Each structure stands twice: as structure tokens, then as C-alpha cells.
Amino acid sequence: xxxxxxxxxxxxxxxxxxxxxxxxxxxxxxxxxxxxxxxxxxxxxxxxxxxxxxxxxxxxxxxxxxxxxxxxxxxxxxxxxxxxxxxxxxxxxxxxxxxxxxxxxxxxxxxxxxxxxxxxxxxxxxxxxxxxxxxxxxxxxxxxxxxxxxxxxxxxxxxxxxxxxxxxxxxxxxxxxxxxxxxxxxxxxxxxxxxxxxxxxxxxxxxxxxxxxxxxxxxxxxxxxxxxxxxxxxxxxxxxxxxxxxxxxxxxxxxxxxxxxxxxxxxxxxxxxxxxxxxxxxxxxxxxxxxxxxxxxxxxxxxxxxxxxxxxxxxxxxxxxxxxxxxxxxxxxxxxxxxxxxxxxxxxxxxxxxxxxxxxxxxxxxxxxxxxxxxxxxxxxxxxxxxxxxxxxxxxxxxxxxxxxxxxxxx
Numbered sequence: 001x002x003x004x005x006x007x008x009x010x011x012x013x014x015x016x017x018x019x020x021x022x023x024x025x026x027x028x029x030x031x032x033x034x035x036x037x038x039x040x041x042x043x044x045x046x047x048x049x050x051x052x053x054x055x056x057x058x059x060x061x062x063x064x065x066x067x068x069x070x071x072x073x074x075x076x077x078x079x080x081x082x083x084x085x086x087x088x089x090x091x092x093x094x095x096x097x098x099x100x101x102x103x104x105x106x107x108x109x110x111x112x113x114x115x116x117x118x119x120x121x122x123x124x125x126x127x128x129x130x131x132x133x134x135x136x137x138x139x140x141x142x143x144x145x146x147x148x149x150x151x152x153x154x155x156x157x158x159x160x161x162x163x164x165x166x167x168x169x170x171x172x173x174x175x176x177x178x179x180x181x182x183x184x185x186x187x188x189x190x191x192x193x194x195x196x197x198x199x200x201x202x203x204x205x206x207x208x209x210x211x212x213x214x215x216x217x218x219x220x221x222x223x224x225x226x227x228x229x230x231x232x233x234x235x236x237x238x239x240x241x242x243x244x245x246x247x248x249x250x251x252x253x254x255x256x257x258x259x260x261x262x263x264x265x266x267x268x269x270x271x272x273x274x275x276x277x278x279x280x281x282x283x284x285x286x287x288x289x290x291x292x293x294x295x296x297x298x299x300x301x302x303x304x305x306x307x308x309x310x311x312x313x314x315x316x317x318x319x320x321x322x323x324x325x326x327x328x329x330x331x332x333x334x335x336x337x338x339x340x341x342x343x344x345x346x347x348x349x350x351x352x353x354x355x356x357x358x359x360x361x362x363x364x365x366x367x368x369x370x371x372x373x374x375x376x377x378x379x380x381x382x383x384x385x386x387x388x389x390x391x392x393x394x395x396x397x398x399x400x401x402x403x404x405x406x407x408x409x410x411x
Contacts, residue, residue, distance in 0.1 A: 079098065084127055236387055255286055
């Protein structure tokens with residue numbers, strides 16, 4: 001509630017754009033986390049969350065909030081089940097925060113690879129709770145108490161709560177160390193211990209407490225971006241008849257038959273127009289079928305390479321989608337991503353669509369999100385052709401990085 005009152009979607013969106021562009025700071029990371037409450041359905045916010053989740057320099061406890069990647073969660077599970085080294089307050093706080101975030105503060109129960117993992121984590125938590133109690137570390141005591149209750153709602157944490165309660169300062173706050181409750185504290189000193197103690201007392205008083213509802217988010221950021229951009233293009237088109245190329249792009253974006261609304265139905269195309277349609281509709285069986293039904297396709301003189309494959313797809317002929325990407329293409333693609341060369345990057349995207357297995361580098365994924373986010377930033381000078389170009393860019397990126405498996409099966 002506090003976050004929703006203090007932040008607006010525009011503030012969060014600006015921070016997400018900076019994250020996607022690589023211009024990040026700690027405040028921007030915090031705003032991206034808040035975007036799951038303020039703007040959970042904004043494609044740019046979803047892409048920023050994915051960017052942070054892929055960044056190995058970001059804390060693991062933060063990354064598990066933003067991603068359901070099984071590989072990432074396997075790393076988190078291993079970190080929580082390993083035998084404990086020599087304990088410190090910082091180490092305990094980092095492990096318990098990781099566990100709390102995996103539980104989404106109680107909104108869900110994570111799926112671990114083995115049921116025994118919960119037992120190992122629980123045993124480690126008991127060891128950490130005993131150490132924190134002996135050392136009188138307020139933050140560690142509160143976090144371990146809350147974590148124990150997440151795994152076992154019936155676990156008795158009354159001894160920890162009693163120790164925390166009697167350490168309360170005269171001003172109502174809690175100290176960072178048990179036994180230091182004689183003086184008043186400033187906000188910077190007492191803020192975190194007080195919040196954590198309040199959290200631990202809440203979970204102890206409310207037996208089987210009502211957990212917060214999960215935040216509804218989408219993991220189809222590119223598809224959501226296509227929907228947003230297609231709506232903008234439709235508004236700009238208004239009541240006008242679309243050109244054949246515009247109709248093909250809108251048809252691919254929405255899945256509806258826009259070809260019948262164009263002024264070129266039952267016409268005969270020139271070879272150049274046929275090449276453009278083949279490029280637009282490649283690997284999309286629905287839009288290709290709409291074109292074959294209403295448009296007379298000419299023979300493309302001596303097509304070669306990827307152009308021949310795209311032309312055969314448009315005509316409904318069998319085509320072969322190759323296996324893994326060649327290493328040379330990945331090298332060129334990564335080089336274009338690092339250089340922010342959008343034109344070369346999109347050429348590589350077009351070539352990569354002719355392969356079945358798309359195993360790309362993190363730099364390519366980051367650049368793809370940056371290009372997609374730029375396609376969702378509008379200006380008053382954007383005309384219909386510009387929006388259509390942005391929409392086609394999003395379609396190609398979505399086809400590669402978030403393919404629709406139902407359409408792949410139909411093809």
C-alpha cells in the first residue's frame with residue numbers, strides 16, 4: 001500500500017528503461033522490484049525484471065524474485081542446503097533473505113528438486129537461530145524466526161519473540177543488538193531492526209496468518225509488447241484500408257485476417273512485394289495462409305539462400321529448419337549486440353529464424369530487450385510507417401525469444 005501511494009507507473013517505467021539500457025543504480029534496482037506492484041503488466045517493466053535476473057552481479061536473493069528459471073533456483077537451493085561455515089550476522093541475513101524471497105514472504109511455497117532439501121534448510125535455520133540468539137543479533141533473530149515459520153507454521157518461536165520484545169527501546173524501536181535499549185535511536189539506525197522485529201511478531205501472533213496474494217505478472221513480455229504496439233498501429237490506421245504489407249504485419253501481430261481489409265486482395269504482386277511478404281510471414285502459418293487465400297503470388301526470379309526458403313514457406317511448400325546456430329553467426333550477433341548496432345543485430349535475427357535451436361549469449365538477450373523497449377517508446381512524430389516498423393521488429397524478436405509453441409506445432 002505504501003509503495004502504491006508513493007510511486008507512479010511513469011517513475012517506475014523510466015527506471016526500468018535505464019536498467020534495460022545498462023544505466024543502473026541501486027535506486028533503479030529497487031524501483032524495478034516495485035514495478036511488480038505498480039506496473040506488473042507493463043512489457044518494459046517485465047523486460048527490466050528479466051534483465052536484472054540475468055545479471056550475475058545482482059544479489060541471488062533479488063534474482064529469485066524476478067525469475068522462475070530452474071537453473072537459477074537450483075543455485076539458490078544449493079546455497080541454502082550446503083553445510084554452514086563459520087557463521088556471521090551478514091551471512092545469516094543473506095541466507096534468510098534468500099529463503100524469504102523464494103517463499104515470496106509466504107505468498108507461495110517454492111518447488112525444490114528434492115523433498116529432503118526442506119529438511120536440510122530447516123536444520124540449517126535452527127543452527128542459525130541458536131547462533132543469533134546466543135550473540136543477541138536482533139536482525140538475525142527476527143529473520144530466522146520468520147524463516148522457520150515459513151517452513152513449519154507450527155514451529156514454536158516464542159522464546160525468540162520474548163527476547164526481542166524485552167529489548168524494545170523507550171521510543172518503541174528495536175536496537176540492532178540485544179541489551180542496547182537504553183537510548184533513543186535515530187531513524188537510520190533503528191529502521192531495519194524495528195521492521196524485522198515487527199515482521200517476526202506478526203508471524204508469531206497470527207497463527208497460520210493470511211498470506212499476501214501473489215502478484216499477477218506475465219512472462220510473455222515480447223508478446224505483450226506486440227499487443228501494445230499493434231493497438232497503437234490500429235489507432236493510427238483508423239478507418240483507412242491498410243496496404244498489403246501493413247495488413248500482413250497486423251495479421252501476424254494479432255492473428256486476425258487483415259489481408260481481406262487491404263486494397264490489394266485478388267491482385268497480382270510484383271516480385272519485390274512477394275519478397276517482402278515472404279520475409280514478414282516466415283514461420284507464421286496463419287498469416288501465410290491468409291495471403292495464399294487472397295493474393296496471387298508471382299514467381300520470384302532465381303531466389304537463393306534464405307530468400308528461397310522464405311518464398312517456399314509463403315507458398316506452402318515444405319521447408320527445412322536447420323538445427324543449432326552456427327558459431328560464426330553467434331559471434332557476429334554478439335558483436336552487433338555489444339556495439340549497439342541495431343541494423344546488424346536484426347539481420348542476425350532474421351538469419352537465426354532459419355534455425356531450430358537458438359542458444360544465444362547473455363549479451364544478445366540484453367540487446368534484444370533494449371531494442372524491444374526502444375520500440376515501445378513513442379514520440380509525437382511517429383507516423384504509421386514508423387510504428388509498423390517497430391511492430392515488425394517486436395514480431396521478429398518475439399518469434400525468436402518467446403516463440404508460440406502452438407503455432408510451431410501447427411507449422
